[in-house]
Amino acid sequence: MATKEKSRKLTERKQNALSGYLFVSPFFILFAIFGLFPMVFSFYLSFFRWDGLTPMTYVGLKNFEIIFNDSIFFSSIWNTFLMGIMGTFPQIIVALLLAFALNSALIRFSNTFRTLVFLPYITSVVAVAIIFSLIFNNQSFGLVNYILSMFDVEPIRWNQEYWPVKIAISTMVFWRWVGYNTIIFLAGMQSIPKELYEAAKIDGASIGQQIRLVTLPMLKPVLMFVVFTATIGALQLFTEPFIFLGRGLREEGITMVAYLWRDAFGYNSFGTASAAAIVLFAIIIVITAINLLITNRVGRSKKVQ
Amino acid sequence: MKKNKEVGLKKFSMKKALVYLFLVIGSLASLFPFYYMFVMATRLNREINDVPPPFIPGSELIGNFKKVMSNMDFFGALGNSLFVSVAITFGVLFLCSLAGFAFSKLQFKGKKLLFALVLLTMMVPPQLGLIPQYYIITTLGWLNDFRAIIVPGLVNAFGIFWMRQYIKEGVPFEIVEAAKIDGCSNFRVYWNIVVPMILPAFATLGIIVFMQVWNDFLWPVTVLRDPAVHTIQVALRALNDARQLDYGMIMSGTFWATVPLLIVFLLFNRLFIQSLSEGAVKS
Structure with missing residues (x-):
């Protein structure tokens, strides 16, 4: 009887283990094929010349040499950073302000405001880029050029000039994401216990002090999350410049992902595209590490206090 | 005074x-x-x-x-998007909840390590593997085939993380144990007991995944070249890329492509906003 019980338990344990492995295996199999292998193969490919059809030829570090001698490659890195900063910072500040406004007591229609502000996020990036391509049209009938013409400004060629390209693309990013981040901040603010504000009020803190001493410190994890995702998103910017600049992907607005896409699928130069992907990967790792470092330090200094 | x-x-x-x-x-x-x-x-x-x-x-x-319709297969593209999004959403819900169930309720060796690996894969930027992924798809003969979108789309580490959290908190151990004593296999426990208890999590994750796939552009534009298999996003881009720019027509296509999701959003805006922000805050 006892042995029977024991063996029953044993088979049950075996069964559990078997189903456990079975149930999690699809993820690992699929990830191995479509995630891990491509990642490793990217490194391999970056040492070869390959047009996608004829056999690959080993070229050593030649691909890296080619992209590092290409001024457009550096432009793509610089553009990505500039547009990342131009799109992200205003977005986070405005989102914080909107969240404060929505979180302040006794606001009527707050759900309506929330829905309206969130609306752009539901729109696809492609649609956003197409709409803003017309708003930022080069001709004088483009909306922004028309408004500027009222101030006697000559029509700006938005998708060809250095800063206008970046302003237009950052505006698209800003418009689509600001409401999303507002909602995230709002969720964070609403999870702050009311007692903290009560206590602050009893101690005589003004609204400004409440924001500075209660809301912002309590919001830090959410803020970190938003900065983190916005940074990663900015580094991967592709669709907006791709639609806005058209096939040519001009140097003024090309991003890192757009550069590697164009090399691969525009010029059939898969080797240099892989090399660009490796550099992009390295940059993402460095930025992520910096992000984590800052987050950790901020977390620690809070504990010390 | x-x-x-x-x-x-x-x-x-x-x-x-x-x-x-x-x-x-x-x-x-x-x-x-x-x-x-x-x-x-x-x-x-x-x-x-x-x-x-x-x-x-x-x-x-x-x-x-009408001009849009004569320049592209609008409803065809919309249908392609719907098909791909629904297929991936259901696939992800099934696979992620199954894995989430295993990670939260079953005991097996190396579970912690495997789960840590799942989380680690979230850190890998998807663009890094773009070119080899394209190579795999061509080798499999899946270029211009929906499988090129659907099969890789089933990999979703966030979904597993999300489902594990939900099942861990939302499904009591006792119920699982009781069902097992009654002789249920692990899959039956999952299917008959866990699934009905985690429907709210399905709604949340479903909305997140559906939106992601519906709006995705980089991967579809890479592997779906033939207009017959274009998703609506790729088709819109093709419409916008024509030599003869007819802005009225382009905006019409964009407008009608945006309307369906907007209507769904306005009908269920609370659920949408809650799902999409919850997904962010919890991770």
Whole structure:
């Protein structure tokens, strides 16, 4: 009887283990094929010349040499950073302000405001880029050029000039994401216990002090999350410049992902595209590490206090 | 005394008015591009090229859409998007909840390590493997095939993480144990007991995944070249890329492609907003 019980338990344990492995295996199999292998193969490919059809030829570090001698490659890195900063910072500040406004007591229609502000996020990036391509049209009938013409400004060629390209693309990013981040901040603010504000009020803190001493410190994890995702998103910017600049992907607005896409699928130069992907990967790792470092330090200094 | 109170009252309402003003400006800024798109979708290209451009809707709502239909298979592309999004959503819900169940309720060796690996894969930027992924797809002969989108789309580490959390907190151990004593296999426990208990998590994750797939562009534009398999996003880009730019037609296509999701969103806006923000805050 006892042995029977024991063996029953044993088979049950075996069964559990078997189903456990079975149930999690699809993820690992699929990830191995479509995630891990491509990642490793990217490194391999970056040492070869390959047009996608004829056999690959080993070229050593030649691909890296080619992209590092290409001024457009550096432009793509610089553009990505500039547009990342131009799109992200205003977005986070405005989102914080909107969240404060929505979180302040006794606001009527707050759900309506929330829905309206969130609306752009539901729109696809492609649609956003197409709409803003017309708003930022080069001709004088483009909306922004028309408004500027009222101030006697000559029509700006938005998708060809250095800063206008970046302003237009950052505006698209800003418009689509600001409401999303507002909602995230709002969720964070609403999870702050009311007692903290009560206590602050009893101690005589003004609204400004409440924001500075209660809301912002309590919001830090959410803020970190938003900065983190916005940074990663900015580094991967592709669709907006791709639609806005058209096939040519001009140097003024090309991003890192757009550069590697164009090399691969525009010029059939898969080797240099892989090399660009490796550099992009390295940059993402460095930025992520910096992000984590800052987050950790901020977390620690809070504990010390 | 009375005067003081009045001053305080006035100051308070001033502040409130400013808050409202800010919110109204924010909402209008959110709405305006939609309105502008609608206006342009109802105008002839000739009218759009006027200075000043039109600001009120015109009469070409149907005319422009007819032009869209003659330039692209609009409903075909919409159907492709719907098919791919639904297939991936259901696939992800099934695979992720199954894995989440295993990670939260079953004991097996190396479970912690495997789960840590799942989390680690979230850190890998997907663009890194773009070129080899394309190579795999061509080798499999899946170029211009929906499998190229669906099969890789089933990999979703976030979904596993999300489902594990939910099942861990939402499904009591006792129920699982009791069912097992009654002789249920692990899969039956999952299917008959866990699944009915985690429907809210399905709704949340389903919305997140559906939106992601519906709006995805980089991967579809890479592997779906043939217009017959274009998703709506890729098809819109092709429409926008034509040599002869007819803005009225382009805006009409964009407008009608945006409307379905907007309607669904407005109907279920609370669920949408809650799902999409919850997904972010919890991770």
